[in-house]
Amino acid sequence: MRENSTVTYPRVRAPPGPPAPVPAPPRYSAPPRHCEMADAGSLFCFLMASCAAFALSSLAAAVPRLRTRRTAGPGGAAGPGTGDGMNVLFIVVDDLRPVLGCYGDNLVKSPNIDQLASQSIVFSNAYAQQAVCAPSRVSFLTGRRPDTTRLYDFYSYWRVHSGNYSTMPQYFKENGYVTMSVGKVFHPGISSNYSDDYPYSWSIPPFHPSTEKYENDKTCRGKDGRLYANLVCPIDVTEMPGGTLPDIETTEEAIRLLNVMKTKKQKFFLAVGYHKPHIPLRYPQEFLKLYPLENITLAPDPWVPEKLPPVAYNPWVDIRQRDDVKALNVTFPYGPLPDDFQRLIRQSYYAAVSYLDMQVGLLLNALDYVGLSNSTIVVFTADHGWSLGEHGEWAKYSNFDVATQVPLMFYVPRMTTSSASQGERVFPYLDPFSHIVGLVPQGQRKKMVELVSLFSTLAELAGLQVPPACPETSFHVALCTEGASIVRYFKSSEQKVQKKENGCNDTNKYYSEEPVAFSQYPRPADTPQWDSDKPKLKDIRIMGYSMRTIDYRYTVWVQFNPENFSADFEDVHAGELYMMETDPNQDNNIYNNTLHGHLFKKIVDFLKH
Numbered sequence: 001m002r003e004n005s006t007v008t009y010p011r012v013r014a015p016p017g018p019p020a021p022v023p024a025p026p027r028y029s030a031p032p033r034h035c036e037m038a039d040a041g042s043l044f045c046f047l048m049a050s051c052a053a054f055a056l057s058s059l060a061a062a063v064p065r066l067r068t069r070r071t072a073g074p075g076g077a078a079g080p081g082t083g084d085g086m087n088v089l090f091i092v093v094d095d096l097r098p099v100l101g102c103y104g105d106n107l108v109k110s111p112n113i114d115q116l117a118s119q120s121i122v123f124s125n126a127y128a129q130q131a132v133c134a135p136s137r138v139s140f141l142t143g144r145r146p147d148t149t150r151l152y153d154f155y156s157y158w159r160v161h162s163g164n165y166s167t168m169p170q171y172f173k174e175n176g177y178v179t180m181s182v183g184k185v186f187h188p189g190i191s192s193n194y195s196d197d198y199p200y201s202w203s204i205p206p207f208h209p210s211t212e213k214y215e216n217d218k219t220c221r222g223k224d225g226r227l228y229a230n231l232v233c234p235i236d237v238t239e240m241p242g243g244t245l246p247d248i249e250t251t252e253e254a255i256r257l258l259n260v261m262k263t264k265k266q267k268f269f270l271a272v273g274y275h276k277p278h279i280p281l282r283y284p285q286e287f288l289k290l291y292p293l294e295n296i297t298l299a300p301d302p303w304v305p306e307k308l309p310p311v312a313y314n315p316w317v318d319i320r321q322r323d324d325v326k327a328l329n330v331t332f333p334y335g336p337l338p339d340d341f342q343r344l345i346r347q348s349y350y351a352a353v354s355y356l357d358m359q360v361g362l363l364l365n366a367l368d369y370v371g372l373s374n375s376t377i378v379v380f381t382a383d384h385g386w387s388l389g390e391h392g393e394w395a396k397y398s399n400f401d402v403a404t405q406v407p408l409m410f411y412v413p414r415m416t417t418s419s420a421s422q423g424e425r426v427f428p429y430l431d432p433f434s435h436i437v438g439l440v441p442q443g444q445r446k447k448m449v450e451l452v453s454l455f456s457t458l459a460e461l462a463g464l465q466v467p468p469a470c471p472e473t474s475f476h477v478a479l480c481t482e483g484a485s486i487v488r489y490f491k492s493s494e495q496k497v498q499k500k501e502n503g504c505n506d507t508n509k510y511y512s513e514e515p516v517a518f519s520q521y522p523r524p525a526d527t528p529q530w531d532s533d534k535p536k537l538k539d540i541r542i543m544g545y546s547m548r549t550i551d552y553r554y555t556v557w558v559q560f561n562p563e564n565f566s567a568d569f570e571d572v573h574a575g576e577l578y579m580m581e582t583d584p585n586q587d588n589n590i591y592n593n594t595l596h597g598h599l600f601k602k603i604v605d606f607l608k609h
């Protein structure tokens, strides 16, 4: 079942499976950094890469520590059923919709994420607040909705643009944690002050892979042997600039930091952000073998729905700009991609997911290896989803479930799973090339939940004081959240949630009987334009507010004024209503032939409070 991997890389190697109790450590090649800011031997210096050799010198000694930590790790003082005093490993993936084995996908090979799910509480209805990178990330990292961060595009930094809001990692840092960012956690650029919000959010400068800069270069070999900047881009890793890929570097650095932290007494919050399956779909070509093209189908509904208002449609401009798609001369905005090419995109998206799964597997394997699996909460999620041809659409940039729904799972030692026996591995690396079946989530929760709840949820799980619920207007409040903790859903999907009179559950007061997920998306015009996917703030004219319950999705597209950030609910441009029981793919919009005044009132009531 766990044979040696058929894929090897120059730097990170898939560790051998059983019977070897502890896999060989990966080789490290992190670039040298400076340690002037702290004395040699200090924690800061330890965490910086130039001290890596020193930090790793005791790697071989990890084996006895593995056993010790199982019973007396940092979490040892905590009582059962709580994550008090634990570390946090926060894994966030770019553009990953829940096409994973643990979410019922029978095609995708994701054994390592499935294994994590088998030890976790898995939320099967989790939603991002806006289906594009920077707005979603700033939202869940600050615990506030886009209307409060006022970030709908990529071009402002919330601390100066809307309010000096505390972030989730900042809160952990201020509560004694060493906080570290590896890879894409905040969206880079001005939306995180060109620093990933360092030093507010992080104890040490965030790490970015050195090969990240090649991501959009011409590195994909075409049939003519020349190099292109393609969308579909299976590659030979050894031929890549630097001989590696960003996510491989990210895994290496995260493992290095785990090795440093294993000997420290300080708790840590380690955020690891993976790039794939974000476009370009650039991944080691071996992963194509997992997905023979004859097994790849089109989306179940690869056409633009008849009753879809044009404002709701996203014209997938970023896809069109890739060399291979450009060569297809597809008409704008609705012209469909050729069926064969649709299959190629789907195939490569799945292959990129399996490549990601390998990285997650290596990372969790290392968590085991250094003896921290029993003292570290692991969260796995994504910033938003990605349309794979559904509704004639690709990419994100919409209010459809395929764009807003994300995987979300929490592994909390002794809470979501029983304590591992001495020496027993919690997360042994599983080879995606060996067909692993039968790993089911430890517990599934169907309640509608939102990423904006991550901040308060993780605070509660870690035993920190849960930040207060934000008041109606919170631009001047440094610490509050607009998402209530979802730890109350961990116990049982059947258990009724008690409504609290005050405290953090206030944010839920308008929908406590029926959990709702809210998302939104801005548009520059009523019909698809070249900037409909990513309008700049000054060009936003319409906002699509979306309310998703277990039974339906209701969306109203209303007039929006970017100068004062006001939405005019008396000026509704279009609407959508889909009933999930009869129309799970959201193709039959019944907004125009259904009475929905009560839904309109509900969404307006929520948004005005």
Ligand SMILES: [Ca+2]
Binding pocket: 094, 095, 132, 133, 278, 383, 384
């Ligand atoms: Ca993203």
